[in-house]
Amino acid sequence: MYEDLKDATGIVAGFPIYFGAVSGQGKILLDRLYPMVGNQFQPRFPGKKVVTVFAQANPDSKLFADAMESTHNFFKLCGWEILENLLIYGDVVPGFTLSQELLEMAYEAGKRLV
Numbered sequence: 648m649y650e651d652l653k654d655a656t657g658i659v660a661g662f663p664i665y666f667g668a669v670s671g672q673g674k675i676l677l678d679r680l681y682p683m684v685g686n687q688f689q690p691r692f693p694g695k696k697v698v699t700v701f702a703q704a705n706p707d708s709k710l711f712a713d714a715m716e717s718t719h720n721f722f723k724l725c726g727w728e729i730l731e732n733l734l735i736y737g738d739v740v741p742g743f744t745l746s747q748e749l750l751e752m753a754y755e756a757g758k759r760l761v
Contacts, residue, residue, distance in 0.1 A: 661699075698753075698759075701733070706740060735749065
């Protein structure tokens, strides 16, 4: 994973939000990224571009903003630039579909990564 991250210019990181925090698997990923920050909290491989994708069942898009913010703060500590934050929310509502706006944001974010 570390060699892939070292060579990457763009990263897409997805996190489900469960009960107000990123999932256990998401937290494990973040914990494994600690080596991306070196001595005296200097980024080891700065300059990466990141698109984050969060998903939560709750229909209030602002309810778990702190979970997204803390994740973004860690990526910034790594010296990585957050290009876009995509949030899928309320996805348990019957008939849920992704909005055209979100799909376009994802497409544009992908173009910015390359």
